[in-house]
Amino acid sequence: MNALVLSTSRCVRAGSLLRPRTARLLCSPGAQRSPADLVKKDRVVVFMKGTPAQPMCGFSNAVVQILRMHGVDEYAAYNVLEDQDIRQGVKDFTNWPTIPQVFFNGEFVGGCDILLQMHQNGDLVEELQKLGIRSALLDAEKESK
Amino acid sequence: AASSPLRVRLAHIGLQMEPDRPVEAAVRTKLTQALQPVHLEVLNESHMHAVPKGSESHFRVRVVSQQFEGVSLLQRHRLVNEALKDELSTCIHALAIEAKTPQQWDSNPTVGKSPPCLGGSKHDNTMADKLKAGRD
Numbered sequence: 073m074n075a076l077v078l079s080t081s082r083c084v085r086a087g088s089l090l091r092p093r094t095a096r097l098l099c100s101p102g103a104q105r106s107p108a109d110l111v112k113k114d115r116v117v118v119f120m121k122g123t124p125a126q127p128m129c130g131f132s133n134a135v136v137q138i139l140r141m142h143g144v145d146e147y148a149a150y151n152v153l154e155d156q157d158i159r160q161g162v163k164d165f166t167n168w169p170t171i172p173q174v175f176f177n178g179e180f181v182g183g184c185d186i187l188l189q190m191h192q193n194g195d196l197v198e199e200l201q202k203l204g205i206r207s208a209l210l211d212a213e214k215e216s217k
Numbered sequence: 218a219a220s221s222p223l224r225v226r227l228a229h230i231g232l233q234m235e236p237d238r239p240v241e242a243a244v245r246t247k248l249t250q251a252l253q254p255v256h257l258e259v260l261n262e263s264h265m266h267a268v269p270k271g272s273e274s275h276f277r278v279r280v281v282s283q284q285f286e287g288v289s290l291l292q293r294h295r296l297v298n299e300a301l302k303d304e305l306s307t308c309i310h311a312l313a314i315e316a317k318t319p320q321q322w323d324s325n326p327t328v329g330k331s332p333p334c335l336g337g338s339k340h341d342n343t344m345a346d347k348l349k350a351g352r353d
Binding site for chain 1: 247290291294302305306309311313314315331333335336337340341345
């Protein structure tokens with residue numbers, strides 16, 4: 073995503089017909105939208121510091137990189153550094169003290185450590201499959217055989 | 218001088234264990250009490266992040282406990298978070314958690330490593346309060 077999108081104050085959401093092959097960036101969602109609503113809008117939702125194009129935290133970046141490795145490019149990413157209400161709101165919602173926070177189908181998965189372990193032990197491929205997302209690693213595996 | 222109960226508790230623990238690292242001492246004590254770990258490492262990783270020298274804001278904990286048996290990863294982390302909820306709501310900004318059962322630890326004692334800092338704390342206007350809470 074380019075800097076122009078990042079600097080606009082109105083969010084631009086790609087319509088479902090367009091679906092660009094980049095992470096869908098939603099800037100400051102506004103006080104009206106609660107984490108409870110936001111996590112239901114997309115199959116994969118990440119609350120992070122910075123953006124997928126420019127993470128501002130090593131742990132948030134790790135989440136972005138792991139998803140990228142699995143070919144997950146379409147997900148909603150909320151930058152908590154831009155919105156203190158969302159930052160505290162998501163922590164209250166999950167009763168979880170830190171960012172990043174990852175949700176699959178509206179369900180809280182965990183933070184960076186958990187996503188990393190799921191990636192390492194193969195669970196992530198399976199969880200993505202349940203979401204109807206085929207991990208890119210499966211194709212990479214196939215090619216190497 | 219005004220001092221919060223947390224500050225006094227932390228200072229008390231700190232005096233007994235590590236006078237200049239009260240948060241680390243408190244983390245160690247609380248995790249030991251809550252989870253009776255067979256193996257525990259508390260690593261202050263603040264030096265890897267965009268915070269002043271001597272900060273106690275970013276930690277990695279490695280906890281090996283029988284209490285994690287039959288418990289999901291998420292729930293294991295919640296147990297750790299619960300034990301450290303005072304610190305997490307005041308001075309600890311980041312907490313990396315490795316939570317294994319003794320069996321998992323014995324069969325695979327690999328340790329995780331935190332990813333490189335991307336400087337987020339520099340842009341975070343809540344950090345000043347957290348660092349102050351850790352120092353006071």
